[in-house]
Amino acid sequence: AQSVTQLDSQVPVFEEAPVELRCNYSSSVSVYLFWYVQYPNQGLQLLLKYLSGSTLVKGINGFEAEFNKSQTSFHLRKPSVHISDTAEYFCAVISNFGNEKLTFGTGTRLTIIP
């Protein structure tokens, strides 16, 4: 079984400041990792994903995430946030053995303060 923990339910950040949203996972097998963003009254949009290779993954809208196998983490970062980044962010994990379901964390609400 796999699980995802997003320790911060809410993160307020000043505009143009950097941000890190934390994600830790648990799994007995190798996994693929994803970050999704959900803007108000919308569905989820893929920000980035880690499948293999370089542990630093770059995504859309200036976001990046680093896969750390020893710490079982996949933290999301952005060097300078904008008002438009206000949204809820979900970390998700899936086993790479197939026939598994995508498991989501509880989400982190990012609020940008002007």
Place this chain on the structure above:
Amino acid sequence: KAGVTQTPRYLIKTRGQQVTLSCSPISGHRSVSWYQQTPGQGLQFLFEYFSETQRNKGNFPGRFSGRQFSNSRSEMNVSTLELGDSALYLCASSFGTSGGEETQYFGPGTRLLVL
């Protein structure tokens, strides 16, 4: 290419009624997954269909059911609605099965309110 579409976008029902939600995947995608999103439980997997067959199922009661048609469009049905079924129901499609590296593309969701 058009994205995932879900209809209706909003629904209000009363306890005991049943409801059917529809999802049209991205053209060429054969896998459709359904999720329930609530403030208390977050995003929970309901089921996945691939080529008209249910491949995976989450931990939901039998009141929740679904199906997929030959054109990959999918419907989910909830019978005997309960207040706790109020949620945003999200549909996601992918080209192959949802396991592993396939990216799931989400629709805008159907917001269901049960009174």
